[in-house]
Amino acid sequence: MLKRSNRIWPIVMVIGLTLYIAGCKGKTEEPSGDQIQIGEFESLTGTTATFGSATHNGIQLAIDQANSNGGIHGKKLVLTVLDDQSKPDQAQNVVSRLINENKVVAILGEVASTRSMAAAPVCQENKVPQITPSSTNPEVTRKGDFIFRVCFTDDFQAAVDAHFAKDQGYKRAAVFKDVKNDYSMAFAKVFTEQFTKLGGQVVANQTYQEGDSDFKAQLNDLKGSNPDVILVPGYYSEVGTIAREAREVGLNVPLLGGDGWDSPILVKGAGGPGGALEGSFFSDHYFSTELTETNVRTFIQAFHAKYNANPDALAALGYDAANLLVDSIKRAKTATGPDIRDAIAQTRDFPGVAGTITIDANRNARKAAVILQIKGNIFHVYKTYTPEQVGQ
Numbered sequence: 001m002l003k004r005s006n007r008i009w010p011i012v013m014v015i016g017l018t019l020y021i022a023g024c025k026g027k028t029e030e031p032s033g034d035q036i037q038i039g040e041f042e043s044l045t046g047t048t049a050t051f052g053s054a055t056h057n058g059i060q061l062a063i064d065q066a067n068s069n070g071g072i073h074g075k076k077l078v079l080t081v082l083d084d085q086s087k088p089d090q091a092q093n094v095v096s097r098l099i100n101e102n103k104v105v106a107i108l109g110e111v112a113s114t115r116s117m118a119a120a121p122v123c124q125e126n127k128v129p130q131i132t133p134s135s136t137n138p139e140v141t142r143k144g145d146f147i148f149r150v151c152f153t154d155d156f157q158a159a160v161d162a163h164f165a166k167d168q169g170y171k172r173a174a175v176f177k178d179v180k181n182d183y184s185m186a187f188a189k190v191f192t193e194q195f196t197k198l199g200g201q202v203v204a205n206q207t208y209q210e211g212d213s214d215f216k217a218q219l220n221d222l223k224g225s226n227p228d229v230i231l232v233p234g235y236y237s238e239v240g241t242i243a244r245e246a247r248e249v250g251l252n253v254p255l256l257g258g259d260g261w262d263s264p265i266l267v268k269g270a271g272g273p274g275g276a277l278e279g280s281f282f283s284d285h286y287f288s289t290e291l292t293e294t295n296v297r298t299f300i301q302a303f304h305a306k307y308n309a310n311p312d313a314l315a316a317l318g319y320d321a322a323n324l325l326v327d328s329i330k331r332a333k334t335a336t337g338p339d340i341r342d343a344i345a346q347t348r349d350f351p352g353v354a355g356t357i358t359i360d361a362n363r364n365a366r367k368a369a370v371i372l373q374i375k376g377n378i379f380h381v382y383k384t385y386t387p388e389q390v391g392q
Contacts, residue, residue: 240269
């Protein structure tokens, strides 16, 4: 019996190895038939649902337009979107499903850096390119050479906020950050370094957590430091309440934030037009309905026709991410993960609606940022900064 087992064991190993190789090969095979499967994971429910919904609308519009123009080499693009419920563990799970069950050749998403970083190792391990429309934490693309973004990074937009604060004449800044949010913590760190380097002083720091609803104790502490401006590098879901409670405790200086503020319900959360956020500022991606470039106007018209609403920056970035992916698949040698990855990495001067995109050696997009000011229910372009203007 022992000798017979020894003869069978190598055969079992060969069969097992063959099955393993076949399984791995399936993830990088040229799609058969007349379809190309694309995956998307978003926060369609949960704390940042408006981010996910806006991004998905932009992505869906781009996919629909590509299909109406003949698809890619005659093949139709099929978009499968799964909801991660604004949770990092769910982001990892749904991306695994998209790759293993839906056999997607590329992934679009997520909005939030924490969830993009949770999913990135799954994409990297399976050699499936991931393009995040708006995850700005620098660590996202450091997860592997299959991970890309079409937005700027937090170190850039935090430097933009620091330069803007200096240009506005603010000398004393307080920082109120979300201690459980990678985006918020990285933003606060770089802003502090840059503002101090420019001659400003960070006079106080306080923290909160996503989901908190009472911020008055921290705001009273910040008030005691007598700041000229308060940096709140968080998400719209808390910013409105923070702004209202800041005014209630007598803290009436401008608030300054980042792209995490960009939501159609931001102003409503602060008491509506003319409320607690009136006159405050935040950095955002180079997109606004006030821009007049032909591709921007065409996008706005198409978006409004499909959704009966104007797009925000998240929708524009979703649109850009999907269009850049479509363009990359067209340029790729084959519609397989590694070849698509190489084509994305070679992208130069891609005409996005949220700014021209060149993918650099670190798989990030070099592009400008705008400072928006809140006036009523509208976000007006106040100033523009390029990477060169802030030393990047």
